[in-house]
Amino acid sequence: MKRAVLFDLDGVLVDSRAAQLAALAGFATSALGRRVTVADLPAGAATTPRAQVLAELGLAGAINEDGWEAATATATLTAEVFPFVADTLTVLRDAGVATGIVTLRSRQRVNWLLPHDVLELIDVIVCYEDAVPKPAPDGLLLALDKLGVSPADAVFVGDMESDIHAARAAGVTPIGSGWGFSDASTLTRAGAALVLPRADDLAGALLSLTDAPGRAT
Template sequence: MSRHDKQPRYCALFDLDGVIVDTRAAIREALRALACEAGVAIDPDVLDATVLLSPVDALRVLGVSDAHRVYNCDYDEALSLAIGEVRVFDEVVSGMATLAKSGIGLGIVTAQARSRLRYLVPPEVMDLVAVVIAHEDAPAKPAPDGILAACAHLRVPPERTFFIGDRTTDVMAGRAAGVITVGASWGMAGAAALRREGVDVLIAAPDQVGPVVLAQIDSRGGLADR
């Protein structure tokens, strides 16, 4: 029987960008390339700020005409060409492995399109997770649908589910889903914004993912069925 065949008592769901991988440099390079191809003069400060926007909104801010068409036709290729800029948070992956060995079900809930997962999600992470909810599978956060779909797949109720995210919309989605929200301080929004949004648990550094989640489970009665 594989690890994924066993029924977990708890599960931990992870956002992708800013939590497991840092895609900011890759997104920046993809946007820069598309803007240059469109003949747009780029202000580096504006380019840096657009990384936090959706790709379509970022292209509009940069001055790319017909941003929606450019996104649909060219963004995926531009991002795939910038894959060398993606950084994996190895300590988070190690923490995920620790959780999996402890019998905790793992999943990913991301706004990325499923077609991008083959080059954005490290193979070792795909081996650890039992479910991936991508852009096509559920409405975008802060809607709770993606989180609830992952809970249903893992057959773990929301009250025994942790959702680790790095944006305020992750906290909002987790709260709406009724899960335990966990903030990744190293990600996009930062610790202060996550606190203001009322995150349940805040993790200071990537190497604390495993220990913090396990400590939270212990405080709730542990992994054994009661």
């Protein structure tokens, strides 16, 4: 039986909350022609759709994608991979567990966020342009198809309600990331089979989950 662990990217593998907020503030500053700081952003901006946040700042309508790309590229320089990521991925690989990322980021932005040594430890990456985005299950199913793993033999670690909904729709065990963008109660209400409050011994927890027979989804 081949097993797999799939991960969301932002908030799960990469500590990018500050970078996302900085991108919003930087883009708004350029577009509005006045200083907009992170403190000026609406409450919950990190987990609110980009268009909604910018509309609340007075930027309703079409977004200048070149300007957004520039703001994002600059902001992601401040994002860091969580310290546990490389070791976790290495332990999973040594145990014969396939790994993948399913993200709403474009492939270009994934390459901005992840260093080469981490990219080499990931078996498959499904990006925004590859499949209908979460909460649809398409990206998870595409990743598992590429890995040759049944949904019943996989878990998906995510930190947003859309991650949990996508996993359940795909028949994959949804695991909440308590260190990410959403709190544990939000992930539990969304249907997470388990919410890990911290990333302590993440590899061990994930190996136990992938070994467990009859995991609930």
